[in-house]
Amino acid sequence: MGHVDTYAMKSFRVPTFQKKVLAILNQEPNHPVVIVVDRDGERGRLATLQEGRAKAGDPSRCVIGLAVEMLEAWLLADP
Secondary structure, eight states: OOOOOOOOGGGSOOSSHHHHHHHHHHHSTTSOEEEEEESOSSTTHHHHHHHHHHHTTOOTTEEEEEESSHHHHHHHHOO
16 A cells, blocks of 8 residues: 555644545545544534535535544554
8 A cells, every 4th residue: 555645634724524525635636535534523513514515516526424433543653
């Protein structure tokens, strides 16, 4: 397996998760993207992320996951 780039959502200086999805997709325009966040915090987080993907044209190269606990979200992003 080759190199996999990882990003922390908080490193994208945009105010909403929807805009963060767009920023990540713009950062990686030619690569598959997997976005995984924890379910803590605001209700509707998954819907917000899906809206961001839809605004980007709903690319089939983008998969969004919602981890049950924060630990799982961080472990999935750990290279």
